[in-house]
Amino acid sequence: MARKKIALIGAGQIGGTLALLAGQKELGDIVLFDIPAAEGTAKGKALDIAQLSPVEGFDARYSGSSDYKDIEGADVVIVTAGVPRKPGMTRDDLVGINAKVIDSVGKGIKQHAPNAFVIVITNPLDAMVGLMQEVTGFAPEKVVGMAGVLDSARFRLFLAEEFNVSVEDVTAFVLGGHGDTMVPLLRYSTVGGISLHDLVDMGWTTKERLEAIVQRTRDGGAEIVAHLKTGSAFYAPAASAIAMAESYLRDKKRVIPCAAKLNGEYGVKGLYIGVPVVIGSKGVERIVEVEFNAEEKAMFDKSVAAVQSLIDATNKIVGR
Numbered sequence: 001m002a003r004k005k006i007a008l009i010g011a012g013q014i015g016g017t018l019a020l021l022a023g024q025k026e027l028g029d030i031v032l033f034d035i036p037a038a039e040g041t042a043k044g045k046a047l048d049i050a051q052l053s054p055v056e057g058f059d060a061r062y063s064g065s066s067d068y069k070d071i072e073g074a075d076v077v078i079v080t081a082g083v084p085r086k087p088g089m090t091r092d093d094l095v096g097i098n099a100k101v102i103d104s105v106g107k108g109i110k111q112h113a114p115n116a117f118v119i120v121i122t123n124p125l126d127a128m129v130g131l132m133q134e135v136t137g138f139a140p141e142k143v144v145g146m147a148g149v150l151d152s153a154r155f156r157l158f159l160a161e162e163f164n165v166s167v168e169d170v171t172a173f174v175l176g177g178h179g180d181t182m183v184p185l186l187r188y189s190t191v192g193g194i195s196l197h198d199l200v201d202m203g204w205t206t207k208e209r210l211e212a213i214v215q216r217t218r219d220g221g222a223e224i225v226a227h228l229k230t231g232s233a234f235y236a237p238a239a240s241a242i243a244m245a246e247s248y249l250r251d252k253k254r255v256i257p258c259a260a261k262l263n264g265e266y267g268v269k270g271l272y273i274g275v276p277v278v279i280g281s282k283g284v285e286r287i288v289e290v291e292f293n294a295e296e297k298a299m300f301d302k303s304v305a306a307v308q309s310l311i312d313a314t315n316k317i318v319g320r
């Protein structure tokens with residue numbers, strides 16, 4: 001079987017980590033792409049990681065490029081092109097710059113990798129992934145955004161620390177927009193299969209402590225930006241996108257939260273928003289739709305409204 005090809009658009013902090021993780025998992029051969037001014041970064045990282053592969057013992061070919069021809073026929077394209085958040089900047093501040101980037105990257109992908117499964121990481125995520133799907137014209141199930149895996153990973157970590165248990169045994173169910181308007185469903189989030197509501201009743205934690213953990217999760221990106229000062233998170237975002245790419249390439253059919261285009265599910269039509277989906281070889285094969293209670297519904301609606309306003313701002317900028 002021919003090896004798969006993975007194109008990484010943006011060879012920055014996340015791009016480099018994606019390249020390393022994709023190789024370690026032997027997902028395929030990897031092309032790191034960046035603008036001409038950063039072609040050296042793409043080539044340098046590609047060569048450096050290729051030289052790591054004999055030590056780590058994995059087979060993957062690496063190359064760096066600023067020519068879209070080199071992503072020809074890619075099976076998966078992961079997009080981090082754009083600028084990351086600086087301290088004090090919200091994700092929304094990024095709209096102006098990153099919408100233009102996504103517009104040009106989308107055209108390159110459409111022309112050179114028309115059959116790819118596209119995973120968008122560039123923020124503000126929910127707006128950028130929608131723009132990518134419009135620009136490429138790809139089927140909605142072939143264009144997804146990485147947000148929920150990361151938000152739920154952050155939530156899982158903080159919960160595992162709260163309960164002093166393994167992160168492996170904590171599951172988290174999150175929906176909605178990325179970060180600030182994330183909607184955690186506590187009754188579907190569990191420790192060893194026991195819901196968080198039950199854990200409160202069992203005296204393992206309190207409602208107030210859970211609320212603080214939810215808030216820390218929502219602010220998870222900003223907390224890291226405040227530490228790093230010169231950029232935003234990159235290890236966990238990269239690992240999250242790789243989990244999505246792996247589920248697609250290996251037809252694992254994992255149930256993971258992603259920004260997917262809704263077509264009436266959750267009462268939303270034509271908007272990308274974070275929901276649990278099944279990812280397999282056809283891309284987004286199923287959207288998992290659960291019933292909300294009144295409180296959850298209110299949070300979700302607020303999240304949808306926030307995403308809609310971001311999209312309106314994006315459309316203004318790209319003149320749609």
Ligand code: APR
Pocket residue numbers: 009010011012013014015033034035038041080081082083084085098101104105121122123124231232233234237
């Ligand atoms: N085409 C290709 N690459 C581009 C383009 C473009 N039009 N414009 C910018 N880039 C490249 C930059 O040259 C840089 O190498 O995208 C890369 C972004 O890398 P970093 O600045 O290191 O940012 P990173 O931390 O990887 O985050 C990228 O992901 O989480 C989001 O908010 C984050 O939007 C940001 C993105």
